[in-house]
Amino acid sequence: MEFETILLEERDGIFVLTINRPKVLNALNHTVLTELDRAIDFIKTKENTLGLVITGAGEKSFVAGADISEFQGKTPEEARKQSEWGQSIFKKIEDLPFPSIAAINGFALGGGLELAMSCTFRYASPNAKVGQPEVKLGLIPGYAGTQRLTRLIGHSKAMEICMTGRMVSAEEALKIGIVDRIVEENLVDEAIKSIKDIQKNSPIAVYYCKKAIMEGKEMPFEKACALESNLFGLCFATEDAKEGVSAFLEKREAKFKGK
Known part of the structure; x- marks a missing residue:
């Protein structure tokens, strides 16, 4: 451009x-x-x-x-x-x-x-x-x-x-x-x-952290905690979460793909 x-x-x-x-x-x-x-x-x-x-x-x-x-x-x-x-x-x-x-x-x-x-x-x-x-x-x-x-x-x-x-x-x-x-x-x-x-961390997790903090600060505490719980749950649907947990247990560096 x-x-x-x-x-x-x-x-x-x-x-x-x-x-x-x-x-x-x-x-x-x-x-x-x-x-x-x-x-x-x-x-x-x-x-x-x-x-x-x-x-x-x-x-x-x-x-x-x-x-x-x-x-x-x-x-x-x-x-x-x-x-x-x-x-x-x-x-x-x-x-x-x-x-x-x-x-x-x-x-x-x-x-x-x-x-x-x-x-x-x-x-x-x-x-x-x-x-x-x-x-x-x-x-x-x-x-x-x-x-x-x-x-x-x-x-x-x-x-x-x-x-x-x-x-x-x-x-x-x-x-x-x-x-x-x-x-x-x-x-x-x-x-x-x-x-x-x-961004060496999971890009999806980084985004969810930002989303939880930026949106949550405008909400009552209980609703913000519910947002965090929902995003925490969504992490478990990602390949990055599976890779991160496996890498930790196997004592190796995680290779995140942002998926």
Whole structure:
């Protein structure tokens, strides 16, 4: 596929998607979001995909936020529809049946942090800075930032970050749980390695783990436990479960096929 504002490559079953607008710190405009939507739809059609890494071009920024020039003149209804559209794209990323990692190589602000939070994990370079600074523009996050950040780090800290609009360093982001790791160098390569390590396990079991956690967190505890029980049962219908148990009992390494 050809794109104007993103780069998409496949490395051994793992897609690397790069937001490619370094002159404007990879800001999200209408074209970027349209192409991101297309790219995710394309990736979903590819069989045997192991994972997705999302990063930004250059060394300064993952995504520094939305392209503010596109906000001028929007009506309330247009803004609401814009918010719903962006949320739908990021939900597609969150719902992918394999792990995704945001490789945060600099600023991840506003829509950039919202994009990163739609990924399964977030790895950051030491110079990364994250935040939801929309209040400084008289706005609030619109791509589910208030909701994902709250679920990620709790309501009190999420309110503090959203209401002050301050930037959070990589070290603090790691401490409070916004990012999962700080990677000193070769950020994208390390993200790829992590996905490969995860997918040495049964891809079906990895998917069911993600499904149980992501769907279960929105349910009452008893219903979430029932979901876990159902998925646990479904595992026993897979060749991977039979192979995993046999390999353990035979004291050998399992060879999973994702079936």
